[in-house]
Amino acid sequence: LAKTTQPISMDSYEGQEVNITCSHNNIATNDYITWYQQFPSQGPRFIIQGYKTKVTNEVASLFIPADRKSSTLSLPRVSLSDTAVYYCLVGDRPNTGFQKLVFGTGTRLLVSP
Amino acid sequence: GAVVSQHPSRVICKSGTSVKIECRSLDFQATTMFWYRQFPKQSLMLMATSNEGSKATYEQGVEKDKFLINHASLTLSTLTVTSAHPEDSSFYICSAQRTSGRRDTQYFGPGTRLTVL
Numbered sequence: 001l002a003k004t005t006q007p008i009s010m011d012s013y014e015g016q017e018v019n020i021t022c023s024h025n026n027i028a029t030n031d032y033i034t035w036y037q038q039f040p041s042q043g044p045r046f047i048i049q050g051y052k053t054k055v056t057n058e059v060a061s062l063f064i065p066a067d068r069k070s071s072t073l074s075l076p077r078v079s080l081s082d083t084a085v086y087y088c089l090v091g092d093r094p095n096t097g098f099q100k101l102v103f104g105t106g107t108r109l110l111v112s113p
Numbered sequence: 114g115a116v117v118s119q120h121p122s123r124v125i126c127k128s129g130t131s132v133k134i135e136c137r138s139l140d141f142q143a144t145t146m147f148w149y150r151q152f153p154k155q156s157l158m159l160m161a162t163s164n165e166g167s168k169a170t171y172e173q174g175v176e177k178d179k180f181l182i183n184h185a186s187l188t189l190s191t192l193t194v195t196s197a198h199p200e201d202s203s204f205y206i207c208s209a210q211r212t213s214g215r216r217d218t219q220y221f222g223p224g225t226r227l228t229v230l
Binding site for chain 1: 115117119147149156157158159162204206207208210215216217218219220221222223224226
């Protein structure tokens with residue numbers, strides 16, 4: 001089962017800020033939170049990754065509260081090309097030593113003119 | 114940095130043939146690579162985890178004899194779909210894990226569209 005819960009879809013307009021919140025109530029101490037963007041017929045593209053507080057890069061910001069049970073991806077001033085599916089993922093590291101990612105449904109963002 | 118390639122990007126084959134898909138990490142070494150499958154309008158489903166120099170670990174319900182995985186080097190993993198059938202038609206995506214300290218990040222390839230006639 002996916003360890004995250006996020007809205008199935010969101011609508012926005014060009015130029016607006018979009019915030020997508022993800023719940024991960026059972027996040028483990030060692031888990032990082034990673035967000036990916038996927039366009040149709042393409043592999044997911046890494047957007048941002050964080051552990052706590054706030055992380056910002058040239059594409060987005062990631063806000064993580066102190067309890068780390070949720071996170072919010074913030075996309076400033078979206079454009080039509082930001083229409084995509086956004087996945088929030090928390091790693092699962094079983095005793096094998098590698099980290100598995102279990103994809104949930106993702107959030108389908110539609111940006112309109 | 115962190116570029117992952119896949120080849121081929123698209124393949125059409127006849128039922129009963131085998132198809133090999135390559136996944137390469139171009140600018141970093143990856144001890145661990147992953148193979149996913151994605152059907153239309155659905156999310157990615159992990160098929161198996163590929164570790165360099167050892168046998169792959171398959172998820173429940175994935176036939177290891179049908180989906181052969183070889184992780185021959187720190188930059189190359191291959192997935193071979195043996196005796197492919199129409200129900201194997203799907204979008205296959207690989208990822209390579211880059212580790213920095215305690216942080217693991219997966220970077221994904223562009224995917225391979227397999228169509229079995």
